[in-house]
Amino acid sequence: MFRVGLDVFEDEPYMKPGLAEMKNAVVVPHIASASKWTREGMATLAALNVLGKIKGYPVWGNPNQVEPFLNENATPPPACPSIVNAKQLGLPSAKL
Numbered sequence: 001m002f003r004v005g006l007d008v009f010e011d012e013p014y015m016k017p018g019l020a021e022m023k024n025a026v027v028v029p030h031i032a033s034a035s036k037w038t039r040e041g042m043a044t045l046a047a048l049n050v051l052g053k054i055k056g057y058p059v060w061g062n063p064n065q066v067e068p069f070l071n072e073n074a075t076p077p078p079a080c081p082s083i084v085n086a087k088q089l090g091l092p093s094a095k096l
Helices: 036-054
Strands: 004-006 025-027
16 A cells, blocks of 8 residues: 655645545644754744845845855845745735
8 A cells, every 4th residue: 555644745835635635645744844953944044034124135036046045154145035935825924
């Protein structure tokens, strides 16, 4: 029998119809991100967003280019990292 465990799935947070009812699938809410390394990265990203908005920076335009924000020796560019799907999720950050 085929079984699957999913921590992340396509079009998250929306699930494909029927996924939640599948008896051979376990869907969990990002518990794989509960490592110290990942949580520190999330905290850094959140702090950079707050700092960037306080400084009046625009939202970072390329969600796939995050290296400038992760290099501890580099000066972050004058922009804020963004949540790619914030607008679709109706999050306040969509107004950034």
